[in-house]
Amino acid sequence: MMFCQECQKRPATVHVTRIVNNVKTELHLCQECAKHHEGLAFSFNFEPNFSIHKFLAGLLGGSPLEMAPLQSPGCPNCGLSLARFGEIGRFGCSRCYQAFGDGLEPLLRRLQGASRHAGKVPRRVGGKLGVRREIEKLREELQQAIRQEAYERAAELRDRIRSLEQGLE
Amino acid sequence: MSIENALKNPYTKWMEGKGPYASIVISSRVRLARNLVDYPFPHVQNRDAGKKVAFLVRDAVLDPRFRQQVGGVDFVFLNELSPLDRMVLVEKHLISPQHAAEEGPERGLALSDDEAVSIMVNEEDHLRIQVLFPALQLEEAWELASGVDDALESRLEYAFDERYGYLTCCPTNVGTGLRASVMVHLPAVAMTNQANRLFTALSKLGFVVRGLYGEGTEARGNLFQVSNQITLGPSEEEIIGNLASVCRQIIEQEEMAREKLRKDALTQLEDMVFRSYGILSNAYIISSEEAMVHLSNVRLGLDMGLLRNVNIRKLNELLVEIRPAFLQKLAGEEIDAFKRDFKRAEIIRSALA
Numbered sequence: 001m002m003f004c005q006e007c008q009k010r011p012a013t014v015h016v017t018r019i020v021n022n023v024k025t026e027l028h029l030c031q032e033c034a035k036h037h038e039g040l041a042f043s044f045n046f047e048p049n050f051s052i053h054k055f056l057a058g059l060l061g062g063s064p065l066e067m068a069p070l071q072s073p074g075c076p077n078c079g080l081s082l083a084r085f086g087e088i089g090r091f092g093c094s095r096c097y098q099a100f101g102d103g104l105e106p107l108l109r110r111l112q113g114a115s116r117h118a119g120k121v122p123r124r125v126g127g128k129l130g131v132r133r134e135i136e137k138l139r140e141e142l143q144q145a146i147r148q149e150a151y152e153r154a155a156e157l158r159d160r161i162r163s164l165e166q167g168l169e
Numbered sequence: 170m171s172i173e174n175a176l177k178n179p180y181t182k183w184m185e186g187k188g189p190y191a192s193i194v195i196s197s198r199v200r201l202a203r204n205l206v207d208y209p210f211p212h213v214q215n216r217d218a219g220k221k222v223a224f225l226v227r228d229a230v231l232d233p234r235f236r237q238q239v240g241g242v243d244f245v246f247l248n249e250l251s252p253l254d255r256m257v258l259v260e261k262h263l264i265s266p267q268h269a270a271e272e273g274p275e276r277g278l279a280l281s282d283d284e285a286v287s288i289m290v291n292e293e294d295h296l297r298i299q300v301l302f303p304a305l306q307l308e309e310a311w312e313l314a315s316g317v318d319d320a321l322e323s324r325l326e327y328a329f330d331e332r333y334g335y336l337t338c339c340p341t342n343v344g345t346g347l348r349a350s351v352m353v354h355l356p357a358v359a360m361t362n363q364a365n366r367l368f369t370a371l372s373k374l375g376f377v378v379r380g381l382y383g384e385g386t387e388a389r390g391n392l393f394q395v396s397n398q399i400t401l402g403p404s405e406e407e408i409i410g411n412l413a414s415v416c417r418q419i420i421e422q423e424e425m426a427r428e429k430l431r432k433d434a435l436t437q438l439e440d441m442v443f444r445s446y447g448i449l450s451n452a453y454i455i456s457s458e459e460a461m462v463h464l465s466n467v468r469l470g471l472d473m474g475l476l477r478n479v480n481i482r483k484l485n486e487l488l489v490e491i492r493p494a495f496l497q498k499l500a501g502e503e504i505d506a507f508k509r510d511f512k513r514a515e516i517i518r519s520a521l522a
Contacts, residue, residue, distance in 0.1 A: 015410070022188055025349050042419075046432065047248060072498060077207060077209075078209045079209075080213070088212075088214060089339070089340075090210065090293075091210060091336075091338055091339075091340070092210060092213045093207065093208065093209045093210055093328075094204055094205075094206055094207065094210075094211075094328030094330075094336040095207065097330055097343075098330070104340075106331075107340060108333070108340060108343065108401060111340055111341055112255055112308075112341075112343070112344065112399050112400065112401040112402060113370050113375075113399060113402060114344075114399075114401050114402025114403075115332070115333070115334055115401065116328075116333075116345075116402065117331075117332065117333055117334025117344045117345070117401060118402060118403065118404050119344060119345040119346065119347070119400075119403070119405045120315065120318075120404075120405055121329070121330050122322045122327050123222075123319065123322060123323070124322060124323075125329050125331075133230050141402075148437070160313040
């Protein structure tokens with residue numbers, strides 16, 4: 001077992017090779033001494049160097065947002081610019097989604113494989129949107145009923161769709 | 170009241186040790202990310218805006234009608250808690266490490282009396298509604314989370330878009346804002362070297378497997394967290410249903426691996442389990458890593474009927490009790506690593522006695 005060059009007490013678990021001007025130096029330290037060793041301290045700071053946001057920013061570097069108008073003034077609500085979004089990988093507020101417009105679609109597709117929400121809708125916004133979703137679902141069921149030649153069921157579904165559509169108008 | 174209790178008592182709802190597949194699935198978690206319309210997201214908000222958001226949420230959860238719908242809830246601003254107390258909440262999985270780390274009077278936590286529901290205020294998003302249940306109960310956890318969501322939504326104006334769904338700070342959460350995860354104990358899968366294969370398969374299906382304490386932590390004691398990756402496109406029910414069915418397959422793999430071990434290597438298995446039991450019930454100094462390894466073996470022994478006089482709920486409690494912050498909480502003072510190793514061994518000995 002190799003002991004720490006500095007304290008000579010604990011086992012050396014940190015091994016550093018440096019090459020400066022073609023001169024190679026090796027350091028063998030224990031965790032404790034390495035923490036206090038000049039110039040090494042920051043290398044123990046692993047976590048902040050990697051985060052989902054940096055990673056995302058990296059993805060954005062390839063610029064899936066190029067489709068968005070380059071002169072986009074950014075978000076009128078929080079002031080986040082597209083360029084800044086590309087750096088931090090996070091939005092500044094909920095209005096950003098609208099402000100960055102269609103340029104977001106390719107990014108979301110790349111991240112999520114889809115760009116359209118099909119889940120829960122808050123009741124407050126729910127009303128009409130919920131009904132439209134319901135109609136879409138019933139239409140699919142209707143197609144299926146027709147394929148299966150279940151005409152009674154199809155007629156029921158058709159009536160239900162009609163009444164929902166009337167309600168929307 | 171519930172927060173004070175949560176800090177004193179290691180037990181929390183998810184440790185119950187009862188429910189479907191409790192021998193392999195430790196807990197099920199559902200998290201919903203929500204934001205209030207127009208307010209800047211926490212990472213760019215100024216203190217005033219942040220406080221406003223926190224007060225709005227606090228008023229919503231302390232509203233008597235909210236209590237009627239959801240049950241008793243306590244609210245606290247995180248800067249009223251010591252860093253140690255915040256770490257205890259992390260160790261109990263009630264808040265995220267990120268939430269505990271940042272100072273500031275705008276960060277809050279609402280916690281239900283039974284500690285099943287916790288709502289982080291001004292974490293990465295304005296609201297993170299979290300429900301934690303014991304064993305494999307994803308559907309139940311989703312139902313409760315959705316109910317809490319409805320109750321909040323009737324009092325707060327959420328940021329929602331017809332096309333993109335619930336709008337979140339990070340584009341990886343947009344849509345349903347739903348992250349569902351299960352904590353599984355897979356010693357036999359790990360022992361039979363199938364873990365990597367299983368995890369590669371899961372990642373192809375859009376699920377992520379991580380160590381116990383989330384992003385960037387390794388799996389300790391064969392405990393893994395499996396969660397959905399995609400939040401936009403599928404409905405909540407689909408996400409939950411897919412994860413539940415994937416979990417049932419993981420459970421099956423683990424059960425098969427256990428049976429194989431029983432058939433081919435019973436003596437070695439018994440030796441391993443009882444050695445671990447011996448170490449845990451006799452050691453005077455034990456590190457967290459070593460304890461996790463042996464606790465995993467003892468848990469396996471208990472689940473396979475090799476060991477009997479151990480209580481599964483007690484094992485779950487130990488997962489929190491032996492962590493650094495909780496140990497210091499029990500000791501009533503800050504203690505160094507050596508004293509923690511001593512205290513940890515003492516707690517484990519008395520739990521197994």
